[in-house]
Amino acid sequence: MQAIAEQPNAIRAYYEGLAKGVFRAITCEVCGKYTFPPTGCCEHCGSWKVQPKDLSGEGTLLLATHNISPACHPRFEKIAPYVYGHVRLKEGPIVQVIVLGVKATPSDLRRIFELGPIPARAEVLTMDDLPVLAFRVLG
Known part of the structure:
Protein backbone atom coordinates (compact mmCIF):
# COMPACT_ATOMS: atom_id res chain seq x y z
CA MET A 1 0.00 0.00 0.00
CA GLN A 2 2.97 2.33 0.36
CA ALA A 3 3.27 2.65 -3.46
CA ILE A 4 -0.31 3.97 -3.58
CA ALA A 5 0.31 6.55 -0.86
CA GLU A 6 3.42 7.83 -2.66
CA GLN A 7 1.58 8.59 -5.89
CA PRO A 8 0.91 12.27 -6.67
CA ASN A 9 -2.68 13.29 -7.23
CA ALA A 10 -2.64 12.56 -10.97
CA ILE A 11 -6.13 13.89 -11.65
CA ARG A 12 -5.48 17.20 -9.87
CA ALA A 13 -2.16 17.59 -11.72
CA TYR A 14 -3.93 16.80 -15.02
CA TYR A 15 -6.57 19.52 -14.56
CA GLU A 16 -4.09 22.05 -13.19
CA GLY A 17 -1.90 21.46 -16.23
CA LEU A 18 -4.85 21.59 -18.60
CA ALA A 19 -5.89 24.97 -17.17
CA LYS A 20 -2.41 26.22 -18.19
CA GLY A 21 -2.48 24.59 -21.63
CA VAL A 22 -0.20 21.71 -20.58
CA PHE A 23 -1.32 18.23 -21.63
CA ARG A 24 -0.17 15.56 -19.19
CA ALA A 25 -0.04 11.78 -19.15
CA ILE A 26 2.06 9.25 -17.28
CA THR A 27 4.66 6.86 -18.67
CA CYS A 28 5.41 3.48 -17.19
CA GLU A 29 8.95 2.64 -16.12
CA VAL A 30 8.18 -1.07 -16.59
CA CYS A 31 6.48 -1.34 -19.99
CA GLY A 32 7.20 2.14 -21.37
CA LYS A 33 3.60 2.84 -22.40
CA TYR A 34 1.56 5.99 -21.88
CA THR A 35 -1.59 6.22 -19.79
CA PHE A 36 -3.89 9.11 -20.69
CA PRO A 37 -5.57 10.68 -18.91
CA PRO A 38 -3.09 10.06 -16.11
CA THR A 39 -3.91 7.82 -13.17
CA GLY A 40 -1.87 6.43 -10.31
CA CYS A 41 -0.76 3.28 -12.13
CA CYS A 42 -0.12 2.03 -15.65
CA GLU A 43 -3.32 1.02 -17.43
CA HIS A 44 -1.39 -1.53 -19.50
CA CYS A 45 0.62 -3.56 -16.98
CA GLY A 46 -0.64 -2.26 -13.62
CA SER A 47 2.74 -1.05 -12.41
CA TRP A 48 2.89 1.76 -9.87
CA LYS A 49 6.29 2.81 -11.25
CA VAL A 50 5.05 5.71 -13.37
CA GLN A 51 6.28 9.21 -14.09
CA PRO A 52 4.33 12.29 -15.22
CA LYS A 53 4.98 13.22 -18.83
CA ASP A 54 3.92 16.31 -20.78
CA LEU A 55 2.46 15.53 -24.19
CA SER A 56 3.08 17.38 -27.46
CA GLY A 57 -0.56 18.32 -28.05
Missing part, protein backbone atom coordinates in the same frame (compact mmCIF):
# COMPACT_ATOMS: atom_id res chain seq x y z
CA GLU A 58 -0.29 16.89 -31.56
CA GLY A 59 -2.60 14.19 -32.83
CA THR A 60 -4.59 12.72 -35.68
CA LEU A 61 -8.38 12.78 -35.85
CA LEU A 62 -9.50 9.25 -36.70
CA LEU A 63 -13.27 9.51 -36.31
CA ALA A 64 -15.77 12.32 -35.80
CA THR A 65 -19.48 12.37 -35.07
CA HIS A 66 -21.98 14.74 -33.46
CA ASN A 67 -23.44 14.74 -29.99
CA ILE A 68 -26.90 13.50 -29.19
CA SER A 69 -29.20 16.21 -27.86
CA PRO A 70 -29.44 17.01 -25.06
CA ALA A 71 -25.76 17.21 -24.16
CA CYS A 72 -24.36 14.27 -22.17
CA HIS A 73 -23.50 16.53 -19.20
CA PRO A 74 -24.81 19.98 -18.23
CA ARG A 75 -21.31 21.50 -18.68
CA PHE A 76 -21.60 20.81 -22.43
CA GLU A 77 -25.02 22.41 -22.98
CA LYS A 78 -23.43 25.80 -23.74
CA ILE A 79 -21.43 24.41 -26.66
CA ALA A 80 -24.06 22.02 -28.08
CA PRO A 81 -24.40 20.94 -30.77
CA TYR A 82 -20.78 19.90 -30.97
CA VAL A 83 -18.60 17.32 -32.65
CA TYR A 84 -16.60 14.76 -30.74
CA GLY A 85 -14.23 12.13 -31.98
CA HIS A 86 -11.28 9.86 -31.46
CA VAL A 87 -7.81 11.35 -31.72
CA ARG A 88 -4.61 9.32 -31.74
CA LEU A 89 -2.06 11.32 -29.80
CA LYS A 90 1.42 11.62 -31.34
CA GLU A 91 2.60 9.64 -28.32
CA GLY A 92 0.23 6.76 -29.10
CA PRO A 93 -2.90 6.72 -26.92
CA ILE A 94 -6.30 7.21 -28.55
CA VAL A 95 -8.59 9.62 -26.69
CA GLN A 96 -12.17 10.79 -27.08
CA VAL A 97 -12.36 14.58 -27.26
CA ILE A 98 -14.43 17.52 -28.41
CA VAL A 99 -13.46 18.34 -32.01
CA LEU A 100 -13.15 21.99 -33.02
CA GLY A 101 -13.23 23.33 -36.57
CA VAL A 102 -15.94 20.92 -37.69
CA LYS A 103 -19.64 21.81 -37.68
CA ALA A 104 -22.15 19.27 -36.38
CA THR A 105 -23.78 19.00 -39.81
CA PRO A 106 -24.02 15.99 -42.12
CA SER A 107 -22.09 17.82 -44.85
CA ASP A 108 -19.18 18.84 -42.60
CA LEU A 109 -18.98 15.39 -41.01
CA ARG A 110 -18.99 13.81 -44.47
CA ARG A 111 -16.18 16.14 -45.58
CA ILE A 112 -14.08 15.10 -42.57
CA PHE A 113 -14.84 11.42 -43.20
CA GLU A 114 -13.80 11.67 -46.84
CA LEU A 115 -10.53 13.40 -45.94
CA GLY A 116 -9.56 10.43 -43.80
CA PRO A 117 -7.23 10.79 -40.83
CA ILE A 118 -6.58 14.51 -40.28
CA PRO A 119 -3.86 16.25 -38.24
CA ALA A 120 -5.22 17.97 -35.14
CA ARG A 121 -3.85 20.15 -32.36
CA ALA A 122 -4.90 20.21 -28.69
CA GLU A 123 -6.72 23.20 -27.22
CA VAL A 124 -8.41 23.81 -23.91
CA LEU A 125 -12.07 24.74 -23.55
CA THR A 126 -12.75 26.83 -20.48
CA MET A 127 -15.95 25.59 -18.85
CA ASP A 128 -17.72 26.72 -15.68
CA ASP A 129 -16.25 23.94 -13.55
CA LEU A 130 -13.24 22.23 -15.16
CA PRO A 131 -11.18 22.80 -18.30
CA VAL A 132 -11.94 20.34 -21.12
CA LEU A 133 -9.50 18.93 -23.65
CA ALA A 134 -10.42 19.55 -27.27
CA PHE A 135 -8.62 19.11 -30.58
CA ARG A 136 -8.85 21.46 -33.56
CA VAL A 137 -8.54 19.89 -36.99
CA LEU A 138 -5.75 21.31 -39.12
CA GLY A 139 -7.04 20.08 -42.48
Whole structure:
Protein backbone atom coordinates (compact mmCIF):
# COMPACT_ATOMS: atom_id res chain seq x y z
CA MET A 1 0.00 0.00 0.00
CA GLN A 2 2.97 2.33 0.36
CA ALA A 3 3.27 2.65 -3.46
CA ILE A 4 -0.31 3.97 -3.58
CA ALA A 5 0.31 6.55 -0.86
CA GLU A 6 3.42 7.83 -2.66
CA GLN A 7 1.58 8.59 -5.89
CA PRO A 8 0.91 12.27 -6.67
CA ASN A 9 -2.68 13.29 -7.23
CA ALA A 10 -2.64 12.56 -10.97
CA ILE A 11 -6.13 13.89 -11.65
CA ARG A 12 -5.48 17.20 -9.87
CA ALA A 13 -2.16 17.59 -11.72
CA TYR A 14 -3.93 16.80 -15.02
CA TYR A 15 -6.57 19.52 -14.56
CA GLU A 16 -4.09 22.05 -13.19
CA GLY A 17 -1.90 21.46 -16.23
CA LEU A 18 -4.85 21.59 -18.60
CA ALA A 19 -5.89 24.97 -17.17
CA LYS A 20 -2.41 26.22 -18.19
CA GLY A 21 -2.48 24.59 -21.63
CA VAL A 22 -0.20 21.71 -20.58
CA PHE A 23 -1.32 18.23 -21.63
CA ARG A 24 -0.17 15.56 -19.19
CA ALA A 25 -0.04 11.78 -19.15
CA ILE A 26 2.06 9.25 -17.28
CA THR A 27 4.66 6.86 -18.67
CA CYS A 28 5.41 3.48 -17.19
CA GLU A 29 8.95 2.64 -16.12
CA VAL A 30 8.18 -1.07 -16.59
CA CYS A 31 6.48 -1.34 -19.99
CA GLY A 32 7.20 2.14 -21.37
CA LYS A 33 3.60 2.84 -22.40
CA TYR A 34 1.56 5.99 -21.88
CA THR A 35 -1.59 6.22 -19.79
CA PHE A 36 -3.89 9.11 -20.69
CA PRO A 37 -5.57 10.68 -18.91
CA PRO A 38 -3.09 10.06 -16.11
CA THR A 39 -3.91 7.82 -13.17
CA GLY A 40 -1.87 6.43 -10.31
CA CYS A 41 -0.76 3.28 -12.13
CA CYS A 42 -0.12 2.03 -15.65
CA GLU A 43 -3.32 1.02 -17.43
CA HIS A 44 -1.39 -1.53 -19.50
CA CYS A 45 0.62 -3.56 -16.98
CA GLY A 46 -0.64 -2.26 -13.62
CA SER A 47 2.74 -1.05 -12.41
CA TRP A 48 2.89 1.76 -9.87
CA LYS A 49 6.29 2.81 -11.25
CA VAL A 50 5.05 5.71 -13.37
CA GLN A 51 6.28 9.21 -14.09
CA PRO A 52 4.33 12.29 -15.22
CA LYS A 53 4.98 13.22 -18.83
CA ASP A 54 3.92 16.31 -20.78
CA LEU A 55 2.46 15.53 -24.19
CA SER A 56 3.08 17.38 -27.46
CA GLY A 57 -0.56 18.32 -28.05
CA GLU A 58 -0.29 16.89 -31.56
CA GLY A 59 -2.60 14.19 -32.83
CA THR A 60 -4.59 12.72 -35.68
CA LEU A 61 -8.38 12.78 -35.85
CA LEU A 62 -9.50 9.25 -36.70
CA LEU A 63 -13.27 9.51 -36.31
CA ALA A 64 -15.77 12.32 -35.80
CA THR A 65 -19.48 12.37 -35.07
CA HIS A 66 -21.98 14.74 -33.46
CA ASN A 67 -23.44 14.74 -29.99
CA ILE A 68 -26.90 13.50 -29.19
CA SER A 69 -29.20 16.21 -27.86
CA PRO A 70 -29.44 17.01 -25.06
CA ALA A 71 -25.76 17.21 -24.16
CA CYS A 72 -24.36 14.27 -22.17
CA HIS A 73 -23.50 16.53 -19.20
CA PRO A 74 -24.81 19.98 -18.23
CA ARG A 75 -21.31 21.50 -18.68
CA PHE A 76 -21.60 20.81 -22.43
CA GLU A 77 -25.02 22.41 -22.98
CA LYS A 78 -23.43 25.80 -23.74
CA ILE A 79 -21.43 24.41 -26.66
CA ALA A 80 -24.06 22.02 -28.08
CA PRO A 81 -24.40 20.94 -30.77
CA TYR A 82 -20.78 19.90 -30.97
CA VAL A 83 -18.60 17.32 -32.65
CA TYR A 84 -16.60 14.76 -30.74
CA GLY A 85 -14.23 12.13 -31.98
CA HIS A 86 -11.28 9.86 -31.46
CA VAL A 87 -7.81 11.35 -31.72
CA ARG A 88 -4.61 9.32 -31.74
CA LEU A 89 -2.06 11.32 -29.80
CA LYS A 90 1.42 11.62 -31.34
CA GLU A 91 2.60 9.64 -28.32
CA GLY A 92 0.23 6.76 -29.10
CA PRO A 93 -2.90 6.72 -26.92
CA ILE A 94 -6.30 7.21 -28.55
CA VAL A 95 -8.59 9.62 -26.69
CA GLN A 96 -12.17 10.79 -27.08
CA VAL A 97 -12.36 14.58 -27.26
CA ILE A 98 -14.43 17.52 -28.41
CA VAL A 99 -13.46 18.34 -32.01
CA LEU A 100 -13.15 21.99 -33.02
CA GLY A 101 -13.23 23.33 -36.57
CA VAL A 102 -15.94 20.92 -37.69
CA LYS A 103 -19.64 21.81 -37.68
CA ALA A 104 -22.15 19.27 -36.38
CA THR A 105 -23.78 19.00 -39.81
CA PRO A 106 -24.02 15.99 -42.12
CA SER A 107 -22.09 17.82 -44.85
CA ASP A 108 -19.18 18.84 -42.60
CA LEU A 109 -18.98 15.39 -41.01
CA ARG A 110 -18.99 13.81 -44.47
CA ARG A 111 -16.18 16.14 -45.58
CA ILE A 112 -14.08 15.10 -42.57
CA PHE A 113 -14.84 11.42 -43.20
CA GLU A 114 -13.80 11.67 -46.84
CA LEU A 115 -10.53 13.40 -45.94
CA GLY A 116 -9.56 10.43 -43.80
CA PRO A 117 -7.23 10.79 -40.83
CA ILE A 118 -6.58 14.51 -40.28
CA PRO A 119 -3.86 16.25 -38.24
CA ALA A 120 -5.22 17.97 -35.14
CA ARG A 121 -3.85 20.15 -32.36
CA ALA A 122 -4.90 20.21 -28.69
CA GLU A 123 -6.72 23.20 -27.22
CA VAL A 124 -8.41 23.81 -23.91
CA LEU A 125 -12.07 24.74 -23.55
CA THR A 126 -12.75 26.83 -20.48
CA MET A 127 -15.95 25.59 -18.85
CA ASP A 128 -17.72 26.72 -15.68
CA ASP A 129 -16.25 23.94 -13.55
CA LEU A 130 -13.24 22.23 -15.16
CA PRO A 131 -11.18 22.80 -18.30
CA VAL A 132 -11.94 20.34 -21.12
CA LEU A 133 -9.50 18.93 -23.65
CA ALA A 134 -10.42 19.55 -27.27
CA PHE A 135 -8.62 19.11 -30.58
CA ARG A 136 -8.85 21.46 -33.56
CA VAL A 137 -8.54 19.89 -36.99
CA LEU A 138 -5.75 21.31 -39.12
CA GLY A 139 -7.04 20.08 -42.48
